Amino acid sequence: xxxxxxxxxxxxxxxxxxxxxxxxxxxxxxxxxxxxxxxxxxxxxxxxxxxxxxxxxxxxxxxxxxxxxxxxxxxxxxxxxxxxxxxxxxxxxxxxxxxxxxxxxxxxxxxxxxxxxxxxxxxxxxxxxxxxxxxxxxxxxxxxxxxxxxxxxxxxxxxxxxxxxxxxxxxxxxxxxxxxxxxxxxxxxxxxxxxxxxxxxxxxxxxxxxxxxxxxxxxxxxxxxxxxxxxxxxxxxxxxxxxxxxxxxxxxxxxxxxxxxxxxxxxxxxxxxxxxxxxxxxxxxxxxxxxxxxxxxxxxxxxxxxxxxxxxxxxxxxxxxxxxxxxxxxxxxxxxxxxxxxxxxxxxxxxxxxxxxxxxxxxxxxxxxxxxxxxxxxxxxxxxxxxxxxxxxxxxxxxxxxxxxxxxxxxxxxxxxxxxxxxxxxxxxxxxxxxxxxxxxxxxxxxxxxxxxxxxxxxxxxxxxxxxxxxxxxxxxxxxxxxxxxxxxxxxxxxxxxxxxxxxxxxxxxxxxxxxxxxxxxxxxxxxxxxxxxxxxxxxxxxxxxxxxxxxxxxxxxxxxxxxxxxxxxxxxxxxxxxxxxxxxxxxxxxxxxxxxxxxxxxxxxxxxxxxxxxx
Numbered sequence: 001x002x003x004x005x006x007x008x009x010x011x012x013x014x015x016x017x018x019x020x021x022x023x024x025x026x027x028x029x030x031x032x033x034x035x036x037x038x039x040x041x042x043x044x045x046x047x048x049x050x051x052x053x054x055x056x057x058x059x060x061x062x063x064x065x066x067x068x069x070x071x072x073x074x075x076x077x078x079x080x081x082x083x084x085x086x087x088x089x090x091x092x093x094x095x096x097x098x099x100x101x102x103x104x105x106x107x108x109x110x111x112x113x114x115x116x117x118x119x120x121x122x123x124x125x126x127x128x129x130x131x132x133x134x135x136x137x138x139x140x141x142x143x144x145x146x147x148x149x150x151x152x153x154x155x156x157x158x159x160x161x162x163x164x165x166x167x168x169x170x171x172x173x174x175x176x177x178x179x180x181x182x183x184x185x186x187x188x189x190x191x192x193x194x195x196x197x198x199x200x201x202x203x204x205x206x207x208x209x210x211x212x213x214x215x216x217x218x219x220x221x222x223x224x225x226x227x228x229x230x231x232x233x234x235x236x237x238x239x240x241x242x243x244x245x246x247x248x249x250x251x252x253x254x255x256x257x258x259x260x261x262x263x264x265x266x267x268x269x270x271x272x273x274x275x276x277x278x279x280x281x282x283x284x285x286x287x288x289x290x291x292x293x294x295x296x297x298x299x300x301x302x303x304x305x306x307x308x309x310x311x312x313x314x315x316x317x318x319x320x321x322x323x324x325x326x327x328x329x330x331x332x333x334x335x336x337x338x339x340x341x342x343x344x345x346x347x348x349x350x351x352x353x354x355x356x357x358x359x360x361x362x363x364x365x366x367x368x369x370x371x372x373x374x375x376x377x378x379x380x381x382x383x384x385x386x387x388x389x390x391x392x393x394x395x396x397x398x399x400x401x402x403x404x405x406x407x408x409x410x411x412x413x414x415x416x417x418x419x420x421x422x423x424x425x426x427x428x429x430x431x432x433x434x435x436x437x438x439x440x441x442x443x444x445x446x447x448x449x450x451x452x453x454x455x456x457x458x459x460x461x462x463x464x465x466x467x468x469x470x471x472x473x474x475x476x477x478x479x480x481x482x483x484x485x486x487x488x489x490x491x492x493x494x495x496x497x498x499x500x501x502x503x504x505x506x507x508x509x510x511x512x513x514x515x516x517x518x519x520x521x522x523x524x525x526x527x528x529x530x531x532x533x534x535x536x537x538x539x540x541x542x543x544x545x546x547x548x549x550x551x552x553x554x555x556x557x558x559x560x561x562x563x564x565x566x567x568x569x570x571x572x573x574x575x576x577x578x579x580x581x582x583x584x585x586x587x588x589x590x591x592x593x594x595x596x597x598x599x600x601x602x603x604x605x606x607x608x609x610x611x612x613x614x615x616x
Contacts, residue, residue, distance in 0.1 A: 188222060
């Protein structure tokens with residue numbers, strides 16, 4: 001492959017570029033009498049100006065999906081009622097389902113003594129505070145219809161000091177106790193000082209469960225006879241494969257909204273709020289992007305935007321026990337707070353602390369982030385059987401309250417970028433952009449009498465599969481090979497793409513290159529791009545997230561020399577317009593960012609072959 005220097009300055013670097021293009025021209029040029037600009041043109045585009053993309057501008061996006069999910073099923077709840085006993089050595093039979101505990105006490109947890117925080121049930125530790133009962137026993141039965149539904153069990157427990165937990169007589173947890181068998185007199189290894197009422201979590205297998213009645217048995221051991229405190233409570237949940245139901249669907253769902261710009265009282269989050277003057281519209285709601293199902297008011301004027309917009313939706317839940325968690329998928333631009341039945345359940349891109357009408361988002365959301373859905377999984381405890389209300393407030397970033405309006409023109413880059421470009425004009429004046437071209441040789445033919453019938457000539461190929469039909473024109477490793485020039489900066493499906501227009505002085509050629517998502521050189525087609533989670537906008541179905549990119553390029557053929565309008569004119573060389581051309585290069589790229597990218601620069605071309613045919 002013939003390469004050129006990428007230096008774009010003056011002096012020696014520029015002369016080297018010119019010399020190399022002349023060498024290419026000498027190697028490729030064939031004799032003939034082509035008209036005007038017919039033939040192969042090889043040159044470079046020097047990009048030196050690019051528009052700023054994703055400038056802050058006044059836009060707002062909102063949509064939300066709420067999904068009820070059964071991830072956990074309570075088998076034994078916190079603060080539930082237990083049978084318990086202290087002061088008696090129960091041996092080991094108390095851990096079995098058939099044990100008679102009717103003589104034991106019965107009360108709800110948490111259980112403790114000596115703990116400063118209020119407790120539900122105080123446990124008797126005996127008549128001597130310096131000789132407390134070493135062990136307290138707890139039992140509770142629970143029923144399971146089908147144990148195979150659960151993948152794991154989640155224990156949440158608080159203990160002071162040591163704890164042993166049995167399910168159906170099998171030990172599932174021993175903590176802060178000796179590894180040997182424990183008895184009534186066994187003491188905990190250490191005293192828990194601080195955190196006596198904190199809950200610990202542990203996931204255990206389901207192998208101890210049986211269909212029907214199950215027994216949970218717990219023993220709590222203090223660390224010394226004079227231990228000042230004891231504490232216990234426990235919950236057990238069965239974890240299962242997600243079973244979900246959409247409570248509020250994303251997109252197309254109707255929401256009530258207030259876009260008046262007025263600050264609302266905190267009661268607007270509550271179910272009983274009357275929604276005075278509120279409107280109704282389908283999601284997604286917002287303004288400024290052109291993809292909204294409902295366009296809401298941005299504010300009184302371009303320079304006076306509403307800092308906050310409010311959204312509410314009521315929905316019904318027949319049975320809150322059907323869900324253990326809620327999965328929220330939220331689209332927001334810029335900051336958002338989500339409330340369920342008046343209580344905050346999610347906050348995005350807003351500061352900590354109390355949220356006020358004047359609270360501003362931490363950053364301005366732009367580009368693809370505006371359309372992304374962020375997710376959060378929360379417990380379903382705030383749900384009501386029957387009617388519920390979800391309320392969302394969207395806050396605008398300060399930069400969008402006084403936004404940039406209009407299209408930003410390209411501005412000078414810190415350094416320039418040089419890209420090789422290949423064009424071909426055929427005998428009909430049709431112009432094509434090429435990714436590569438290979439020069440080969442076609443032998444001539446003779447008449448029967450040995451005289452020359454057709455002379456040999458060079459051919460120009462864009463199709464590699466045709467190379468074996470011709471002879472090479474250069475030598476490498478003692479073999480004849482073709483002479484190839486490539487333009488890696490201009491890739492597209494296929495071998496060539498048609499441009500419209502003319503390469504005559506004062507005219508222009510232009511065309512659009514489509515880069516589909518499966519193109520190997522697509523700039524986003526790589527494994528580690530942050531957008532590639534391979535899910536759709538609502539995070540529940542697989543999707544191809546590498547979108548198409550469109551490049552619209554225009555080459556304006558200049559009559560002046562040099563073609564750079566920022567440099568003073570000089571006398572053009574005698575072959576300007578026939579063997580050499582130049583002008584202004586412009587490109588618009590869409591699909592990379594929210595805003596199109598505008599690119600500008602200068603191009604120069606040299607005609608290295610006047611052959612008006614490709615792949616003959």
